Structure formats: C-alpha cells, structure tokens
Amino acid sequence: MHDAATHASGNPSSMHWAGRSARRVLDDARDKIARYLNVESGCLVFTSGGTEANNMAIFGCLSAAKKGKVVVSAIEHPSVLQTITYWCERLGHELCLVRPQKNGQMDADTFCAQLDERTVMACMMWANNESGVIQPVQHVVEVCKKSSIPVLVDAVQALGKTSVDVSALSADFISFSAHKIGGPKGVGVLAVRRGSQLETWALGGGQERGRRSGTENVPGVAGFAAALGVLHYADTQVVRDGFEKKILASMPDVTIHGSDVERVANTSMFTVPGMDGETLLMQLDLAGFAVASGSACSSGKREPSHVLQAMGVNDRAARSSLRVSFGVEHTASDAEALVDELVRIRSLLKHMAGL
Ligand SMILES: Cc1ncc(COP(=O)(O)O)c(C=O)c1O
Incomplete structure (x- = not known):
C-alpha cells in the first residue's frame, strides 16, 4: 500500500506516465484477486467495502427487474437486509424473509420452497457474521440457476475462512470486503457473473467498465490483494x-x-x-x-x-x-x-x- 501510494500516485484513468503506473498497480492487484477467487478479472467491480458491494448488487438487480418477489435469509448483514427492505418498498417488490434452523443454518429446502415464478432475486450469505455458521449457498445457487433467478451471495465473512471459488459457485453477484481478512478498511469488491443484468450503480467517469464511476482506491486495492497472500x-x-x-x-x-x-x-x-x-x-x-x-x-x-x-x-x-x-x-x-x-x-x- 505504501508503494502504491508513493510510487503510483497518479490517477489510473490518466494517460501520462504517472497515471499508467497507477493503472499497472491496479491491474496487477485486480489480476491477483481474480486468480485467488478463480474468476475473470473483468468480472470484478471494486467498491468502498462490503456494504457498497451489497448495495450495488441489490439496486442493480432490483431496479432492472419487473415487479415480483425477493427471497432473503433473515440472518443477512444489515447492508443486505436494510437495503433489500428499502428497495422492495420503493419498487413495489414483495419481500419474503426465511428463518434459519435453531442451529443458525438455513435449511436449503425451506429456502428454496419460497422461490417461485414471481421471484426476481434471492440473497443468502455464505457465512454468518455473528454465529460463523456456513450456509448452503451452493445448493441454493444451483436451484436458482435452474429458474434463472439472480442470486446475491454475501461472502464477506467466508473469504479466507472457507474455500471460496467464485466460478464454481457461479452466483450472479458475490460480495467481499478487504478488512475482514486483515486488509485495509474501505475497500471491497463485487464479483458479477458474465451475462448477469446489473444496472449502473454510480454514474460519472465510467470507471470499472461503467459499473461504478469514481477514481479507484489504488492503495486500498493493492492492500486487498496483499492481504490475500497472508491468510491463515x-x-x-x-x-x-x-x-x-x-x-x-x-x-x-x-x-x-x-x-x-x-x-x-x-x-x-x-x-x-x-x-x-x-x-x-x-x-x-x-x-x-x-x-x-x-x-x-x-x-x-x-x-x-x-x-x-x-x-x-x-x-x-x-x-x-x-x-x-x-x-x-x-x-x-x-x-x-x-x-x-x-x-x-x-x-x-x-x-x-x-x-
Ligand atoms: C457479512 C457481512 N456483510 C457485509 C459487511 C459490510 O462490510 P464493510 O464493513 O466492508 O462495509 C460485513 C461487515 O461486518 C459483514 O460481516
């Protein structure tokens, strides 16, 4: 992070040498994170953290959907629960919260029983931030895929603590945050599956392939990539x-x-x-x-x-x-x-x- 802040202090969108060196640092970090997550680097959208990644996925998915039902586990982080509640109310979607079992784990069949032809989005976190309980995301994503229901998986607590393979999970949206793995605060990433519909979250300079405008946090992203190398x-x-x-x-x-x-x-x-x-x-x-x-x-x-x-x-x-x-x-x-x-x-x- 120190190197990125001092030797690559240009704006990665600038054409000059200082900008190009910042772009190199950003691209290298993006490639490293993509390799770790087993996903194409073009699928990654850097954000200001897990909260923004979740907001981006929920807004980007629901604002483009026709009115329908959203199925969410009741134990999601507030950055999912509050955002979903807000957008469901604003956009007229029905919200269906599914409770876990007493042990904190969602029963996949109970969750999937709520999915129907009106469902426009499903959300299930990979690991719960309070209990640490791992959720049956693989099964839920597979069921949703069969019915073409977009799924958000909040993997903020799973990264570095359980094996995370973005391509194998194949959810439409998977959110991550650097500070949960010892990286810097204020940096996150949303992995967007190729072909998934996502309305633009922030308009402006068109960074992050037009999905999230704003000059990228180059030292933060470099810190995120560095943290991946020291997970134990x-x-x-x-x-x-x-x-x-x-x-x-x-x-x-x-x-x-x-x-x-x-x-x-x-x-x-x-x-x-x-x-x-x-x-x-x-x-x-x-x-x-x-x-x-x-x-x-x-x-x-x-x-x-x-x-x-x-x-x-x-x-x-x-x-x-x-x-x-x-x-x-x-x-x-x-x-x-x-x-x-x-x-x-x-x-x-x-x-x-x-x-
Ligand atoms: C499961 C989960 N999702 C999202 C977040 C939000 O991440 P951030 O703090 O990077 O905004 C957290 C943070 O504690 C979390 O535990």
Whole structure:
C-alpha cells in the first residue's frame, strides 16, 4: 500500500506516465484477486467495502427487474437486509424473509420452497457474521440457476475462512470486503457473473467498465490483494475450539450457538445465562479484551441481535450473549486468559448482585 501510494500516485484513468503506473498497480492487484477467487478479472467491480458491494448488487438487480418477489435469509448483514427492505418498498417488490434452523443454518429446502415464478432475486450469505455458521449457498445457487433467478451471495465473512471459488459457485453477484481478512478498511469488491443484468450503480467517469464511476482506491486495492497472500484463518480453529472447551468446562450453563454445524474457524457466539452481554463486554474491555455483544444499538435502543432472534433465541438470552472473533495473532493462552477473565467477572457481578 505504501508503494502504491508513493510510487503510483497518479490517477489510473490518466494517460501520462504517472497515471499508467497507477493503472499497472491496479491491474496487477485486480489480476491477483481474480486468480485467488478463480474468476475473470473483468468480472470484478471494486467498491468502498462490503456494504457498497451489497448495495450495488441489490439496486442493480432490483431496479432492472419487473415487479415480483425477493427471497432473503433473515440472518443477512444489515447492508443486505436494510437495503433489500428499502428497495422492495420503493419498487413495489414483495419481500419474503426465511428463518434459519435453531442451529443458525438455513435449511436449503425451506429456502428454496419460497422461490417461485414471481421471484426476481434471492440473497443468502455464505457465512454468518455473528454465529460463523456456513450456509448452503451452493445448493441454493444451483436451484436458482435452474429458474434463472439472480442470486446475491454475501461472502464477506467466508473469504479466507472457507474455500471460496467464485466460478464454481457461479452466483450472479458475490460480495467481499478487504478488512475482514486483515486488509485495509474501505475497500471491497463485487464479483458479477458474465451475462448477469446489473444496472449502473454510480454514474460519472465510467470507471470499472461503467459499473461504478469514481477514481479507484489504488492503495486500498493493492492492500486487498496483499492481504490475500497472508491468510491463515484455518489456524484459529485450534484456538477457538480450545476456548469453547474451556468455557464449557468452567461454566457448564453456557450455550454455544451453532456448535453442531459447520462454522468458520475463528468465530464463537455464546450465551452466559443471567448476565447482561453489554456489561460483560464493558468489563472485558477494561481488562483489554475486545469482544462484541449479542445486541445492537439502533435508534438509541439496544435491540437483541436479529440473528439470534431468527434462530429462536429469546430476547433475554440474546441480551446475555457475546461474540468472539479470533485473529491469526491469538494464541491458546490468550483464549484461556479470556475464559479466566469471564469467570472472574461473572462471579464478581453475581457477588455484587447478592446472588
Ligand atoms: C457479512 C457481512 N456483510 C457485509 C459487511 C459490510 O462490510 P464493510 O464493513 O466492508 O462495509 C460485513 C461487515 O461486518 C459483514 O460481516
């Protein structure tokens, strides 16, 4: 990224030498990302992140479609759920949300049963960002293809954590984000299958083959390509599994969500009964641990996670939940220290509450 920012600081659309050197960096990075994803480089549209890639696919697909039905899994990231809801309302499409099973995995047949001749788009994420549970995207894409239904697969959490082959999946649109694999924030990419209909998202200078105008973020894209070379997320499984084993041994009433189905290696979401997740989060933060809770702040109110709700977890348990994502830098002793701290905080809080 440093090289791209200093030695290739021209505008990649400019004809002069400085522009040409920026264009070379951009093209090289595009080729590297395309090779990694096993897709033609011309299918990639760079964006400002996963959110924009999802918005681009949803707007680009729905605005070109005749009025119909959109089938979406209920556990999508807000950048899919909110965008779909907005455009369905604006364009008059019917929205059909499909809930997963209790273990957080969508039943492919239940999802596909909602597809009919009126369906103009389907969306299913590859791996869930809260539970880490891997979804049956391959099966759903195959069924959709038979009926020529365009599909968006949000692969932001799958990249680097499970094997991702864009050509083999063959979805119309697949979104990715660099910062989920240790790359820079503010860079993403949408892989658009050759022949898929996509209305232009941003008009202007005609960059990205006219699909998304705006001068490309050359250092960011270079950083995205560089990050692909240093992925070792599979190694985090040992640390995550050790963490879960220890937490269950220390606090047997803890529930780990999605533990009986395939998950990405680094994620753990669990409920600590009787505890407020936000309080645990803040106490852990004071001790130097950065974790997330099972609730999100929306319009000043703390709402339980829509993912846990869709999995049938009651609001109280959802509010008592935490999410931990292990990075490649974490060790088994980090995981043990986290469990020890959780046990300490829990007994302290119980003591203070006079329980
Ligand atoms: C599944 C999923 N999709 C989309 C996004 C949005 O990506 P970005 O932060 O690059 O906009 C995220 C980010 O957390 C995510 O987890």
